[in-house]
Amino acid sequence: MRELTADCARCTALCCVVPAFAASADFAIDKPAGTPCPNLRPDHGCGIHTSLRDRGFPGCTVYDCFGAGQQVVQVTFGGRPDARVAAVFPTMRVLHELLAFETAALAMGTALDDDLRRARDETLRLSDGTPDALAALDPSAHRAEVAGLLRAVSALVRDPAGPDHAGADLVGSRLRDLRRGCLRGAVLLGADLRGADLRGADVLGADLRGADLSGADLTGALFCVQAQLDAARGDGATVLPAGTGRPAHWAPGDGGPG
Secondary structure (H helix, E strand, O other): OOOOOOOHHHOOOHHHOOOOEOOOOOOOOOEOOOOOOOOEOOOOOEOOHHHOOOOOOHHHHOOOOOOHHHHHHHHHOOOOOOOOHHHHHHHHHHHHHHHHHHHHHHHOOOOOHHHHHHHHHHHHHHHOOOHHHHHHOOOHHHHHHHHHHHHHHHHHHHOOOOOEOOOOEOOOOEOOEOOOOEOOOOEOOOOEOOOOEOOOOEOOOOEOOOOEOOOOEOOOOEOOOHHHHHHOEOOOOOEOOOOOOOOOOOOOOOOOOO
């Protein structure tokens, strides 16, 4: 089974070198693509790892490569990455993210399982390409195909569906009844979701940065990844989806297990 969880010890800090980032609420400085972050140590560790949020780098704490880093370093390049890694790593991350969502969708057990298996096999085939093949690959068409399949799975699982907020601008909004709803791709920066019912809601790609999930119930939330929770706020009363953990920076409180 392909590893879909980041193992930084088997990578060479690709996420600290390959992507660009701009000074913002997420990053304290500008960093051009392909340039090592100034906080990166020679051993590929982060010099401020334990204080990233306090030092103005919360964006680093919520980044997830879905295991693409170690796949590129250890498998694609056989432990000896070269200049092509700048083109390969972003593509591999897209493919590993698709694999994570395809795997999650298969665990839901729907009539679309055969289609999902075929899609996952194709994703694996693409990700097993050579460095040159991956550097030249545009995964957008395959990504669009998988996205349509995941939408169909979501519709089956959420039937009867709740409110549809797919792609909506919900910055700062106060929302409560979202059970079986669709928040796919919604922008929820700073949203007030305290005590919200998010049971069975589709949150694939929802931007939860700064959203307050205190006391919210995310039992069975579809396609929820750890990075989304890490970007949000919550407390001990927030009920988390299976397979996720309570972020260390969340407020304490009494609540069910994550």
